[in-house]
Amino acid sequence: MAYMTWFERRVIGRLQVRLGPNRVGIGGLLQPLADALKLFFKEDVRPARADRILFPLAPAISLFAALAAFAVIPFGPTTRIAGVEVPGGIANLQVGLLYLVGISSLGVYGLVLGGWSSGSKYSLIGGLRAAAQVVSYELILGLALVSVALVAGTLSLEGVVGGQANGLPYVILQPVAFLLYLVAAVAETNRAPFDLPEADTELVAGYHTEYGGMRFAMFFIAEYVNVITVSALAATMFFAGWSGPFLPGPHWLFIKMLAFLFLFVWLRATLPRLRYDQLMRLSWSVLLPLALINLLATAVVVAVTR
Amino acid sequence: MNAPTAVFIVLAAVAVVSSLNVILRRNPVHSAIFLALTILCLAGEFVLLNAEFIAATEVIVYAGAIIVLFLFTMMLLDIRGGMRTRQFQNQFGLAAPIAVLLVALLGAAVGAINISGLPAAALSTLQAAQLGSVQNLGQELYSNFLLPFELASLVLTVGLIGAIGLAGHGAEDREEQVRIEEALEFDTKVRAKEGGHLEPEEELVPAGGHHA
Structure with missing residues (x-):
C-alpha cells in the first residue's frame, strides 16, 4: 500500500518531465517509510470546535471500510500447500459482490462525519460534496456491476472469475459496463478529475482539512486502499481476475491491477478537475440513463440466450 | 451456549442499546450514527439467518444511502442552534396511545407466528442454507409476492x-x-x-x- 504513494509520485514526476522523490534510499524507495515515521511523530491536533466523539472516529471508519472491502477479492485458485487447502482469497462469500458494494458504501461515513465534526467550513463543504458525489456515483457503479453479474449468473467473485477463465473476459461482452465502472470508480475514490471533496484550490483540503498526523494518514491510507480495491475489482470483474497462462494466479491479478493503478495516476496527471454542476449532470443525466439502458439490454439478451 | 446464539445475543444487545440512543441523543448527527449502527446489527442478524442477500441489501440501502442522505440534510441545517431549543413538545397525549397500539399490534403479530410449525424447522442444514439465497428470494418475490412487491414500489x-x-x-x-x-x-x-x-x-x- 505505502508503495502506491511512491509509485504515484514517481510516475507523475515522469509525466511532468521531472524526477519525483529519489533521495531517500535507492530510487526513493524508502520515502514512504520516512513519510510514515514523520506522520507518527506529529502532534495530535484537535480543533476546539470539533465533535469529541466523531472527530477521532471518522478516519477510523474510513480505514475500516477500505480494508474490509478488500477482503473478498480473490487472489488465485484454491491451492494445496503441504497438504493444507489454502483458499485463493481472504473470504469467499456467496454474495461477495454485494458485500463489497455494501462495505464501500459505508466508507462515505468517514468523509461526511470527518467533514462535519471538524467544525470548519471548508471541511463541511468537502463533506457535503463527498456525500452527494459518492451516493450519486455508487448507483452507476452498482448498475454496471449488476450487468456483469447478470452475464456471469452469480454474485460470488470466485464464480465471476471462473466464468471468464473458460470463456471471454467480460470486458468484451460488457464494454459499456466497463466504461461506466471505470468512471464511477474514479469518482467513488474521490480521485482527480473527480476530487471535488478535497479540491485543494477551492477548499484547502476538503473534509480532512483539520486532520493531522496519524489521523490524516488514516484518511490517506484509506484513499489508496480504495484505489487498489477498485483496481483489483476491475481486473476481477472485467479481465478474468487471477486467471491467465503460465504465471500463477496472484501474479496475474497483480499485473492487471498495476495497469489500472497506472491508469489512475495517469488520469490525475492529465485531466483538470470537473466543476460541481458538471459532475452532477454527468452522473444523473448521462451515465445513469446509459447504465439503465445497458442493464435492460443485458437482461433481455441473457433471457433470450439462456 | 453455541457460537451463533452468543453472536445473536451480542448483536441484539448492541441493537437495542443503539436504537435507544437514536431517540435519546440530543445531537441529531449522533442519533443518525446510532441508527446506522442499529442497521448494521440487524444486517448481522440476517447473516445468522442465512439471509446474506437481505443483509447486504439492508446495508447498501439503509446504511449506505438513506442515512447518508439524512446526514447530508442535517449538515445543511444549523444543528448547534437546534440543540439549544426545547426537545420535547406536548404531544404525549397523542403519542402514548399510538405507541401502545403499535406495541400491541407487533406483539400480536409475533405471537401469531407458530415457529415450530414453520417449514424451515423441518429443513436440513443444507436446505436451510439455501433458503435465503438470491435465487430463492427472487423467485418468491416475483411469483408468490408479486402483488405486494409491485404495490410497495408503486407507493414509493x-x-x-x-x-x-x-x-x-x-x-x-x-x-x-x-x-x-x-x-x-x-x-x-x-x-x-x-x-x-x-x-x-x-x-x-x-x-x-x-x-x-
Missing part, C-alpha cells in the same frame, strides 16, 4: 413524486423572497455597524456569500 413512486411536487411548487418565488430578506438583513447589519451597535463577534457576511 407516488411518495417520491408527491415530495417533488410539494418541494418544487413555488420554490422560485420563495428563493427570491429569501434573497430579498437576506439583502435587507445585511443592509441593517451594515447600518448597525456604522452606528456602532454591532456585536463584536458577529460576522459580517454578504447574503449568499458563504456556503456557496
Whole structure:
C-alpha cells in the first residue's frame, strides 16, 4: 500500500518531465517509510470546535471500510500447500459482490462525519460534496456491476472469475459496463478529475482539512486502499481476475491491477478537475440513463440466450 | 451456549442499546450514527439467518444511502442552534396511545407466528442454507409476492413524486423572497455597524456569500 504513494509520485514526476522523490534510499524507495515515521511523530491536533466523539472516529471508519472491502477479492485458485487447502482469497462469500458494494458504501461515513465534526467550513463543504458525489456515483457503479453479474449468473467473485477463465473476459461482452465502472470508480475514490471533496484550490483540503498526523494518514491510507480495491475489482470483474497462462494466479491479478493503478495516476496527471454542476449532470443525466439502458439490454439478451 | 446464539445475543444487545440512543441523543448527527449502527446489527442478524442477500441489501440501502442522505440534510441545517431549543413538545397525549397500539399490534403479530410449525424447522442444514439465497428470494418475490412487491414500489413512486411536487411548487418565488430578506438583513447589519451597535463577534457576511 505505502508503495502506491511512491509509485504515484514517481510516475507523475515522469509525466511532468521531472524526477519525483529519489533521495531517500535507492530510487526513493524508502520515502514512504520516512513519510510514515514523520506522520507518527506529529502532534495530535484537535480543533476546539470539533465533535469529541466523531472527530477521532471518522478516519477510523474510513480505514475500516477500505480494508474490509478488500477482503473478498480473490487472489488465485484454491491451492494445496503441504497438504493444507489454502483458499485463493481472504473470504469467499456467496454474495461477495454485494458485500463489497455494501462495505464501500459505508466508507462515505468517514468523509461526511470527518467533514462535519471538524467544525470548519471548508471541511463541511468537502463533506457535503463527498456525500452527494459518492451516493450519486455508487448507483452507476452498482448498475454496471449488476450487468456483469447478470452475464456471469452469480454474485460470488470466485464464480465471476471462473466464468471468464473458460470463456471471454467480460470486458468484451460488457464494454459499456466497463466504461461506466471505470468512471464511477474514479469518482467513488474521490480521485482527480473527480476530487471535488478535497479540491485543494477551492477548499484547502476538503473534509480532512483539520486532520493531522496519524489521523490524516488514516484518511490517506484509506484513499489508496480504495484505489487498489477498485483496481483489483476491475481486473476481477472485467479481465478474468487471477486467471491467465503460465504465471500463477496472484501474479496475474497483480499485473492487471498495476495497469489500472497506472491508469489512475495517469488520469490525475492529465485531466483538470470537473466543476460541481458538471459532475452532477454527468452522473444523473448521462451515465445513469446509459447504465439503465445497458442493464435492460443485458437482461433481455441473457433471457433470450439462456 | 453455541457460537451463533452468543453472536445473536451480542448483536441484539448492541441493537437495542443503539436504537435507544437514536431517540435519546440530543445531537441529531449522533442519533443518525446510532441508527446506522442499529442497521448494521440487524444486517448481522440476517447473516445468522442465512439471509446474506437481505443483509447486504439492508446495508447498501439503509446504511449506505438513506442515512447518508439524512446526514447530508442535517449538515445543511444549523444543528448547534437546534440543540439549544426545547426537545420535547406536548404531544404525549397523542403519542402514548399510538405507541401502545403499535406495541400491541407487533406483539400480536409475533405471537401469531407458530415457529415450530414453520417449514424451515423441518429443513436440513443444507436446505436451510439455501433458503435465503438470491435465487430463492427472487423467485418468491416475483411469483408468490408479486402483488405486494409491485404495490410497495408503486407507493414509493407516488411518495417520491408527491415530495417533488410539494418541494418544487413555488420554490422560485420563495428563493427570491429569501434573497430579498437576506439583502435587507445585511443592509441593517451594515447600518448597525456604522452606528456602532454591532456585536463584536458577529460576522459580517454578504447574503449568499458563504456556503456557496
